[in-house]
Amino acid sequence: MTEGKTILTVDDSGSLRQMVTFVLKDAGYDVVEAVDGQDGLEKAKTRHIDLVLTDQNMPGMDGLGLIRALRTMKKYQSVPILMLTTETGDDIKAQGRAAGATGWIVKPFDPARLTEVVRKLIG
Amino acid sequence: METCASPVNGQNVPGGSHLEEVERDLAQMNALLEAAIEKLLVSFMAIHRGVASQEAMLRDSAVEHPEFSACTARMESLRVDIARHVSQAVSGLQFQDMTSQLIRRMATHLSTLREEIGGAEPCKPQPRAVSQHHMECGDIELF
Structure with missing residues (x-):
């Protein structure tokens, strides 16, 4: 089911990117890494991405900025985008939802639950 | 770590040199x-790959040699234990991300404090606080 599915993980923390990549590759997905919103946007433009997993607080373009930019692109209008962040406030979650986020995952993430929610969204 | 470019010199601000030392630390x-954490991650992933290879070899052996079938249940139990520990390690290793955010926030506050003591206007937005106080995994919410 996961064969050929590619996930873009966007986080300015190298260790977090490695952890996400480790968990998702172990679950059978291909993973593309980006170091911030702008890098994520560039990689999303040039590749086929089935799901985006992005941090919120990053230098330059943040997670909300990335979601807004992706949602203006036809090919990303219905691609699931999950926020993976330390942010827990209702106000920022509401901003994420309004920007077009599909869901909100609070760090630290549980590997099994992350894989479960990704499977639910893209198989 | 980024620091705010400031005209305020540590020597000119009361306690400024101490603040600069704290920022450097x-x-x-x-x-x-x-x-x-980078070293821990590299080792952790190498261990995980090694354990996964061992598991695969033992599974193949059990298929080729039915006399090993008594070990299958024990192997499955070990596999479940290993998966649980891997999951806990992945959760625990994420603490660096959160502590780094807190350290950056502290550094920015110190930099701002140094500027304010020196009479300069703060020039950098404050990073958002991290609300987590423990290492339990966070919630997942689908909109």
Whole structure:
């Protein structure tokens, strides 16, 4: 089911990117890494991405900025985008939802639950 | 770690040199923490790959040699234990991300404090606080 599915993980923390990549590759997905919103946007433009997993607080373009930019692109209008962040406030979650986020995952993430929610969204 | 370019020199601000020392220590602490977690991650992933290879070899052996079938249940139990520990390690290793955010926030506050003591206007937005106080995994919410 996961064969050929590619996930873009966007986080300015190298260790977090490695952890996400480790968990998702172990679950059978291909993973593309980006170091911030702008890098994520560039990689999303040039590749086929089935799901985006992005941090919120990053230098330059943040997670909300990335979601807004992706949602203006036809090919990303219905691609699931999950926020993976330390942010827990209702106000920022509401901003994420309004920007077009599909869901909100609070760090630290549980590997099994992350894989479960990704499977639910893209198989 | 970024610091705000400031005309305020540590020598000209009361306690400024101490604040500069604390800022330098925080930057060093952040770098050391990052390096330590990087090494832990590399080792952790190598161990995981090794264990996964061993599991695969044992599974193949059990298929080829039915006399090993008594070990299958024990192997499955070990596999479940290993998966649980891997999951806990992945959760625990994420602490570096959160502590780094807190250190950056502290450094920015110190930099701003130094500027305010010196009479300069703060020139950098404050990073958002991290609300987590423990290492339990966070919630998942689908909109």
